[in-house]
Amino acid sequence: MNNHTIRTYLLTVLLCLIGAWLPLHASSHAEEEENASIDIKEIIFDHIGDAYEWHVATIGDKHVSIPLPVIVFSKEKGFHAFLSHKLHHGEIYNGFHIATNGDHKGKVVESLSTGEVVRPLIDLSLTKIATGILINSLLLVSIILFVSRWYKHKEVYDNAPRGFIGVMEMLIMMVYDGIIKPSVGKDYERYTPYLLTAFFFIFLSNLMGLIPIFPGGANVTGNIAITLVLAICTFIAVNVFGTREYWREVLWPDVPMWMKCPIPLMPVIEIFGLFTKPFALTVRLFANIMAGHSVILALVCIIFVTQSMGPLLGGSMTVVSVLFTIFMNCLELLVAFIQAYVFTMLSAVFIGMSRVEHHEK
Amino acid sequence: MDLFTPDVGLLFWMLLSFGVVFFVLAKWGFPVITRMVDDRKRFIDQSLEAARKANAKLEGIKAESEALLAQAREEQRLILKDAANTRDRIIEEAREKARTEGALMLEEARQQIQHEKENAIRDIHRQTAEMAVEVAEKIIRTNLTTVRQQMDLVERLLDEVEKN
Numbered sequence: 001m002n003n004h005t006i007r008t009y010l011l012t013v014l015l016c017l018i019g020a021w022l023p024l025h026a027s028s029h030a031e032e033e034e035n036a037s038i039d040i041k042e043i044i045f046d047h048i049g050d051a052y053e054w055h056v057a058t059i060g061d062k063h064v065s066i067p068l069p070v071i072v073f074s075k076e077k078g079f080h081a082f083l084s085h086k087l088h089h090g091e092i093y094n095g096f097h098i099a100t101n102g103d104h105k106g107k108v109v110e111s112l113s114t115g116e117v118v119r120p121l122i123d124l125s126l127t128k129i130a131t132g133i134l135i136n137s138l139l140l141v142s143i144i145l146f147v148s149r150w151y152k153h154k155e156v157y158d159n160a161p162r163g164f165i166g167v168m169e170m171l172i173m174m175v176y177d178g179i180i181k182p183s184v185g186k187d188y189e190r191y192t193p194y195l196l197t198a199f200f201f202i203f204l205s206n207l208m209g210l211i212p213i214f215p216g217g218a219n220v221t222g223n224i225a226i227t228l229v230l231a232i233c234t235f236i237a238v239n240v241f242g243t244r245e246y247w248r249e250v251l252w253p254d255v256p257m258w259m260k261c262p263i264p265l266m267p268v269i270e271i272f273g274l275f276t277k278p279f280a281l282t283v284r285l286f287a288n289i290m291a292g293h294s295v296i297l298a299l300v301c302i303i304f305v306t307q308s309m310g311p312l313l314g315g316s317m318t319v320v321s322v323l324f325t326i327f328m329n330c331l332e333l334l335v336a337f338i339q340a341y342v343f344t345m346l347s348a349v350f351i352g353m354s355r356v357e358h359h360e361k
Numbered sequence: 362m363d364l365f366t367p368d369v370g371l372l373f374w375m376l377l378s379f380g381v382v383f384f385v386l387a388k389w390g391f392p393v394i395t396r397m398v399d400d401r402k403r404f405i406d407q408s409l410e411a412a413r414k415a416n417a418k419l420e421g422i423k424a425e426s427e428a429l430l431a432q433a434r435e436e437q438r439l440i441l442k443d444a445a446n447t448r449d450r451i452i453e454e455a456r457e458k459a460r461t462e463g464a465l466m467l468e469e470a471r472q473q474i475q476h477e478k479e480n481a482i483r484d485i486h487r488q489t490a491e492m493a494v495e496v497a498e499k500i501i502r503t504n505l506t507t508v509r510q511q512m513d514l515v516e517r518l519l520d521e522v523e524k525n
Binding site for chain 2 (some may be wrong): 045047048050105106122123124125126127129130133134137140141144145147148151152154156157160168169172173176192193195196197201223226228229230233251304353
């Protein structure tokens with residue numbers, strides 16, 4: 001009985017909401033007819049891509065965004081640093097502007113004296129993602145140092161931490177005991193700081209990416225440059241400290257002689273394998289996070305697409321869209337953890353493989 | 362596509378910030394925490410081991426104390442028994458001694474009494490004899506003033522002797 005009442009109540013509220021929204025929709029209906037064709041692809045790529053400013057919200061016609069520093073080094077004009085709001089809406093500042101089409105669409109380009117339009121030699125602008133990296137890094141360092149500070153004033157016989165520090169300890173020890181120790185094997189202490197840093201950097205960046213407003217929202221781990229750097233770090237950790245046995249297995253593996261002697265078939269495959277591993281790491285993380293963001297954005301876009309299909313369909317699809325978005329966000333929360341876990345685990349496994357010792361057959 | 366070409370600026374910023382983050386956390390962050398937790402684990406293991414040992418020791422101590430208690434009780438019993446024996450013996454001895462002493466004293470007293478009695482009897486004898494002699498003297502002195510009287514006496518005495 002009680003359950004039934006609640007359900008009826010919820011339904012009424014829902015209908016009222018839709019009803020209240022209908023006249024609003026009707027009044028703006030005429031305008032929307034004109035620009036009804038929404039470029040979903042544009043919206044999605046806009047959100048998951050990089051930008052020179054941090055767009056927070058659009059209220060009416062007013063764009064609220066945080067200007068970020070543009071740092072460019074041009075062959076002709078030398079070093080330049082200025083805030084991005086000077087390039088707003090295609091404005092030109094010192095010969096620099098943001099290209100609206102062509103190969104460098106969305107990037108800062110300069111007009112040379114010859115009339116050519118090219119990219120500056122070096123573009124080290126603190127873009128949205130670069131700023132996101134800095135914010136996440138700062139946050140990560142603060143959190144971990146805050147946690148580690150607790151331990152400095154404690155003795156072994158003191159009680160274990162509670163609350164936030166306890167949760168962090170649990171997470172750290174989960175990675176430490178669950179991934180690093182078993183996967184790396186001997187000498188795991190040497191790799192622990194890197195693997196933990198990678199895990200928490202990816203995890204925190206993933207979570208921050210899921211927060212839709214300012215400090216979060218930058219698609220950091222869904223950008224290939226970031227995952228590439230992480231994978232290169234793993235590549236270095238694997239190959240620079242590889243044992244003699246590891247390199248022997250790469251260059252002279254235990255296979256029949258004809259597979260490696262006249263034509264070094266297996267060694268070539270093995271050397272190729274050295275590079276496919278970090279490549280797989282790069283693409284896996286990047287693609288997972290990017291796809292997650294795309295799906296959420298696409299689901300949100302359903303609201304705007306179906307608005308032009310009439311009030312009833314638009315209203316009901318809004319509900320569907322919100323429910324799906326909530327579901328996807330929960331899923332992404334899981335993915336945020338899983339991808340950080342997988343990256344760390346694979347890195348640890350690759351490192352462990354490079355630490356093989358010679359064993360007699 | 363733009364998505365799949367890593368941006369040089371981003372590579373630079375990522376490399377820089379990740380490097381700094383890694384350096385800072387590797388120096389002051391994670392090792393502090395993992396070392397502490399490892400140490401704590403070791404400490405807990407040691408404490409458990411120590412507790413186990415202490416328990417075993419406690420068991421031993423308990424058994425030992427029980428044995429000690431039993432022994433003490435046995436000893437107490439023996440001592441008590443000994444004490445009772447001693448007491449009985451002392452009392453017996455005292456009694457014996459008192460008896461002999463009493464007997465001795467009694468004997469002495471009796472001898473003294475005997476002695477006194479004999480003395481007294483002797484005294485009485487002597488006095489009686491003296492008195493008899495005196496009486497006899499007086500009687501004789503008064504009755505034997507004449508010869509006839511003296512003769513009468515002699516006669517009577519002789520008669521008596523003859524009769525005897």
